[in-house]
Amino acid sequence: MLINEVCKECSLTKKAIEYYEKQGLVRPKIEENGYRNYSAEDVAVLKEIFVLRSLGLGIPEIKHVISSGDKQAALSKYKYLKELEKQKVEKQQKGIELLIENYQIEPVKQYIEDQINPFLTIKEKLVQSFPGVYGIYFSIHFGKFLNETIDGYEKKEPIKRLLAFSIIWKSMRN
Incomplete structure (x- = not known):
C-alpha cells in the first residue's frame, strides 16, 4: 500500500x-x-x-507497548502513571487555589512538601524503577505507607535501598 x-x-x-x-x-x-x-x-x-x-x-x-509481550500489562503501567499525574495535577490546582485565596508562599510551600512531593514522587519512582507490573504492584500495595514526608534517615534509607534494588533488578533482566 x-x-x-x-x-x-x-x-x-x-x-x-x-x-x-x-x-x-x-x-x-x-x-x-x-x-x-x-x-x-x-x-x-x-x-x-x-x-x-x-x-x-x-x-x-x-x-x-508495541514491543511488549503483554500489551495489557504495559498499558496498565501507563494508565496508572496517568492516574498519578492526574492526582498530582489536582494537588497542584489545590496549591494554586491556596495562593489565590491569600497569596502567602510559606503555607503553600509547606503544602507542596507535604502533599505533592513525597506522596506522588515516591510512587512514580517505584512504577518507573521496576519493569512491568512490579512497580505498580509495589505502589498499590505499599502506597499507603508512602504518603508521609521522607524526613529522616529511617525513612530515606529504605527508599534508597529499594531504588538501588530496582537498578540491580533491571541489570539482571538485561
Whole structure:
C-alpha cells in the first residue's frame, strides 16, 4: 500500500508516518522506483500508533507497548502513571487555589512538601524503577505507607535501598 492510501487508512499525515519510520516503529519495503510499500502489518502498527498517540502516550511508551509481550500489562503501567499525574495535577490546582485565596508562599510551600512531593514522587519512582507490573504492584500495595514526608534517615534509607534494588533488578533482566 502506498503512503497516500496509508494516510487515509490510518488517519495520519505523511509527515507523521515518515517520523514513525525514522523512529523505527515501521519499516516499509522500498520499491525499485523509490516508493515505499507498506505491508498490512505496517498499517496495523500505524493504526496502533494513532490510537496510542491519541491517548497521550509518547514515542518511548509506544515503542514499549508495541514491543511488549503483554500489551495489557504495559498499558496498565501507563494508565496508572496517568492516574498519578492526574492526582498530582489536582494537588497542584489545590496549591494554586491556596495562593489565590491569600497569596502567602510559606503555607503553600509547606503544602507542596507535604502533599505533592513525597506522596506522588515516591510512587512514580517505584512504577518507573521496576519493569512491568512490579512497580505498580509495589505502589498499590505499599502506597499507603508512602504518603508521609521522607524526613529522616529511617525513612530515606529504605527508599534508597529499594531504588538501588530496582537498578540491580533491571541489570539482571538485561
